[in-house]
Amino acid sequence: MSDEAGQPGQPEGTFYDLVGGHDTFVRLVRGFYEGVAGDPVLRAMYPEEDLGPAEVRLRMFLEQYWGGPNTYSEQRGHPRLRMRHAPYAVTPQQRDRWLRHMLASVAGLGLDHDQEAMLVDYLVRAAYMLVNAPEDEPTVSDAEAGSS
Numbered sequence: 662m663s664d665e666a667g668q669p670g671q672p673e674g675t676f677y678d679l680v681g682g683h684d685t686f687v688r689l690v691r692g693f694y695e696g697v698a699g700d701p702v703l704r705a706m707y708p709e710e711d712l713g714p715a716e717v718r719l720r721m722f723l724e725q726y727w728g729g730p731n732t733y734s735e736q737r738g739h740p741r742l743r744m745r746h747a748p749y750a751v752t753p754q755q756r757d758r759w760l761r762h763m764l765a766s767v768a769g770l771g772l773d774h775d776q777e778a779m780l781v782d783y784l785v786r787a788a789y790m791l792v793n794a795p796e797d798e799p800t801v802s803d804a805e806a807g808s809s
């Protein structure tokens with residue numbers, strides 16, 4: 662046990678530090694993009710053949726948001742997340758798929774309960790905030806499922 666961490670009067674690290682810093686965010690975002698790679702609906706939204714650069718952008722953003730290095734803003738400027746998602750039609754279905762992969766990855770990190778709850782709460786709110794298009798037209802199979 663460290664004798665410095667948790668002493669009264671010692672400043673606590675940022676959330677980024679407390680959850681394990683860079684390695685934790687690498688694992689979080691890698692797990693998420695593994696989910697995206699296997700999800701045809703979401704995968705079709707990502708313009709680049711290689712998901713690697715998108716993985717780095719999302720990781721840098723989340724690291725910065727939670728108190729890690731400011732590399733995202735140095736490289737990309739102000740986040741303006743809604744504006745940056747405007748070229749993509751983010752429907753409720755895509756939000757839910759995004760969240761399913763992200764929350765599965767969060768669950769694999771082994772964070773303590775409160776840390777996990779904070780991260781999940783933020784991700785859910787951010788994903789809901791970024792929806793910018795109504796649900797796709799129902800498919801024939803949706804209509805059949807609803808009519809029985």
Ligand code: HEM
Pocket residue numbers: 706707708714715716718719722737742745746749751755756757759760784787788789791792
């Ligand atoms: C709601 C479902 C979401 C969908 C379908 C979605 C989809 C996308 C797509 C297709 C891109 C472009 C890939 C790229 O070039 O980087 C992107 C970029 C990005 N997304 Fe999302 N996203 C969602 C939610 C979120 C959330 C909740 C966050 C943050 C908590 C986020 C943060 C970012 C960031 C930081 C970028 C890169 C922006 C840049 O610097 O160009 N996204 N997203």
